[in-house]
Amino acid sequence: MSTQRLPWIIKYRPKHVDEVVDQEEAKEKLLEWLKSWEKAPPSKKAILLHGPAGCGKTSLVEAVAKTYGYELFEMNASDSRRKQDIERLAKVASQTSGLRARRKIILLDEVDGLDPKSDVGGVESLVEVIKNTRNPIIMTANNPYREHLRPLRELSEVIAMNRLKETDVVRVLTKICGAEKLDCDTEALKEIARRSEGDLRSAINDLEAAAALNKKVTLETVKAISAYRDRIYAPWEALRKLFSARFVFQAREAITSTDLTPDEFKTWVNEHIPSWYDDPYEVWRAYEALSRADQYFGRIVKTQNWDLLSYALDMMGPGVAFARTKYKGKFVAFKMPERIKLLAETKRSREYREALAEHLASRLLTSKANVKSDFIPYLRVIFTNNPKYAAKIAQSYNLPEELVTWLAGPKAKDVLAYMKKTKK
Amino acid sequence: MGVFMSELLWAEKYRPRSLDEVVNQKEIVDRLKRFVSERNVPHMLFAGPPGTGKTTVAHAMAHDLYGENYRQYMLELNASDERKIEVIRTKVKEFARSKVVGEVPFKIVLLDEADNMTADAQQALRRLMELYSANTRFILTANYPSKIIEPIQSRCAVFRFTALKREDVVSRLTYICQSEKVNCAERALEVIYDLSEGDMRRAINILQAAAALGDVTEDIVYKVVGLAHPREVREMLQLALSGNFMEARRKLRELMINYGLSGVDIVKQIHREIFNPEVKIPDDLKVMIADYAGEIQYRLVEGADDEIQLNAFLARLALMGKRLKV
Numbered sequence: 001m002s003t004q005r006l007p008w009i010i011k012y013r014p015k016h017v018d019e020v021v022d023q024e025e026a027k028e029k030l031l032e033w034l035k036s037w038e039k040a041p042p043s044k045k046a047i048l049l050h051g052p053a054g055c056g057k058t059s060l061v062e063a064v065a066k067t068y069g070y071e072l073f074e075m076n077a078s079d080s081r082r083k084q085d086i087e088r089l090a091k092v093a094s095q096t097s098g099l100r101a102r103r104k105i106i107l108l109d110e111v112d113g114l115d116p117k118s119d120v121g122g123v124e125s126l127v128e129v130i131k132n133t134r135n136p137i138i139m140t141a142n143n144p145y146r147e148h149l150r151p152l153r154e155l156s157e158v159i160a161m162n163r164l165k166e167t168d169v170v171r172v173l174t175k176i177c178g179a180e181k182l183d184c185d186t187e188a189l190k191e192i193a194r195r196s197e198g199d200l201r202s203a204i205n206d207l208e209a210a211a212a213l214n215k216k217v218t219l220e221t222v223k224a225i226s227a228y229r230d231r232i233y234a235p236w237e238a239l240r241k242l243f244s245a246r247f248v249f250q251a252r253e254a255i256t257s258t259d260l261t262p263d264e265f266k267t268w269v270n271e272h273i274p275s276w277y278d279d280p281y282e283v284w285r286a287y288e289a290l291s292r293a294d295q296y297f298g299r300i301v302k303t304q305n306w307d308l309l310s311y312a313l314d315m316m317g318p319g320v321a322f323a324r325t326k327y328k329g330k331f332v333a334f335k336m337p338e339r340i341k342l343l344a345e346t347k348r349s350r351e352y353r354e355a356l357a358e359h360l361a362s363r364l365l366t367s368k369a370n371v372k373s374d375f376i377p378y379l380r381v382i383f384t385n386n387p388k389y390a391a392k393i394a395q396s397y398n399l400p401e402e403l404v405t406w407l408a409g410p411k412a413k414d415v416l417a418y419m420k421k422t423k424k
Numbered sequence: 425m426g427v428f429m430s431e432l433l434w435a436e437k438y439r440p441r442s443l444d445e446v447v448n449q450k451e452i453v454d455r456l457k458r459f460v461s462e463r464n465v466p467h468m469l470f471a472g473p474p475g476t477g478k479t480t481v482a483h484a485m486a487h488d489l490y491g492e493n494y495r496q497y498m499l500e501l502n503a504s505d506e507r508k509i510e511v512i513r514t515k516v517k518e519f520a521r522s523k524v525v526g527e528v529p530f531k532i533v534l535l536d537e538a539d540n541m542t543a544d545a546q547q548a549l550r551r552l553m554e555l556y557s558a559n560t561r562f563i564l565t566a567n568y569p570s571k572i573i574e575p576i577q578s579r580c581a582v583f584r585f586t587a588l589k590r591e592d593v594v595s596r597l598t599y600i601c602q603s604e605k606v607n608c609a610e611r612a613l614e615v616i617y618d619l620s621e622g623d624m625r626r627a628i629n630i631l632q633a634a635a636a637l638g639d640v641t642e643d644i645v646y647k648v649v650g651l652a653h654p655r656e657v658r659e660m661l662q663l664a665l666s667g668n669f670m671e672a673r674r675k676l677r678e679l680m681i682n683y684g685l686s687g688v689d690i691v692k693q694i695h696r697e698i699f700n701p702e703v704k705i706p707d708d709l710k711v712m713i714a715d716y717a718g719e720i721q722y723r724l725v726e727g728a729d730d731e732i733q734l735n736a737f738l739a740r741l742a743l744m745g746k747r748l749k750v
Contacts, residue, residue, distance in 0.1 A: 273735075280667060280669065283743075284742065284743040287732075287735055287736040287740075290735075295728050302726070345681050346681050346684075349684035350684045364435060365479050365483060366502075366625075370625075374475075378632065378648070378652050379433075382632070385636060389636050390636075393430075395430045396433075
């Protein structure tokens, strides 16, 4: 195949790690992790590499493989729902590389493409593969914070990649112009870079399209052919857009510019209102607006009246953005909401309480609600202060181990030990 | 304490099994004993505050009627757990269908906390009572009899259970202490009575938890009650009112995780806390907080998100606290 025919985005892929621009931190973390495999599999056997479209996630992995001589086993995760694919993947992952064989990296591209509805088993099977793998697995995703990806997130080291800087995009484009012997105006390249908003892939595509029209790439041709794309932003970028919106429409757009559902994005706003605002008056106004939005969401779920969504978005976007008393431009690092991590724990704790109430209500001739309010608080006192006595009670009521553990908290081990002893 | 390998909860262990063992509510017990000896029981409504023995008495009466295996002749439902009238209807239908064998020509449906049912559900319940009255008798219990619709009240013999007197509770607790060979200070038992507001079940639970910690003294009793009702709610409230929103939010998360409390549980506890004399906030502010608590609880019941609504609540408290310099 003649190289002429290759699309430029493939032709000019970095062949060496050093050619990957703007991603120093991600590079460093990735290499360190790969190195740790040489002794034994590290505690996190997978990496979740995420960043906006076109920032070079796949390129980075490919460049690393090339530079350090790994064999790359590549698979698009959204195709992997087919049973034989998963089986093939599992087989490759479980193979140890022999003495002579090249070391392997398994690359699962676009895991956020797994559809939570139609690929119900997809995430679970990947989780199994990761748990059992003997080879490093790298997954890529635009947005790793979708709720259904949580199991993958928990198993992986999460590494973020950035949108490229405009100047770096221009640098790459200039290099391509040289290699293709094109006559490119600097202004034209700057315009392409600006429109790409850090998406190198789209920038290279735009340059190729402009060059196909004319060997001389000018600002006019660029303006004529490249349209602004509808961009999808990472949640923290969308948050920045929201909080620093100057107009109502910007704040509203910010919500729909991520591929989180508004309901998922709500959690990010909830987490970061106090990261952005520090005046109690502003914090209150912002939460007031968000809590109204949340009410609309609740009503939508209850009544299935999706007309109400519009009001929810008004409150969550402009409502939160214009809680400010005066405009402040500032930089805040938005981290992933603690709550997304805590949600599962809270839910589990509530389920234990419910299960315990269910377990005891009939014996104690009272309602579950009463067991929760009148018995469980005192059981907790007993279980956390007198393990021996608690063990005897647990035995009389046949309390399963996980409920004992929940009740006794820090004393769980002691209570369970006494239970074992008395059973004999 | 306790020489057995297993320990029951005292609320179960010291529950009267038969009407003869019930020490208080004397008039009620006398009338019920007559029903038992005549093998003739009307529909009944047991009304009164929590922990006064309504459910216990219903079980004791059924025990006296049918003997040890009375629970197979009694369908126990709890209106606060089975909110759907359809569920109740199906269960009653199923239960009433089978014939009664033995000397007693009817079975008993015990519907606890019937005042938690909506008026519509109660109408349906009334029809059920009529439909199956040939071979079933309903015993309803309620904390607030006024919330039971009149057509039901008029079909029932109504019994009013009164809050237990101080000496009744203290003497029962003393009896338990003696049986369990636990050292109990008389003053400690008085404190338990005060803290449990005449609710025998709660009083016994406090006593047992206190005994698990050692000799039952006044201090231990206070300690137990403090441990049982997380101070975190008060701390969270005070953090918010002092303007420290971030710390208050952290406490909120802790409460939800460590105690498995729902948003509604927490709102209710906040409501209780603000009227606690130890919490020093101006009265007009208390009223404003109570009003907002009601609004938040309503939103939660409507399906809103626990954490977001409570954060909004805390943010408001932080602002109020700052403005009023609590």
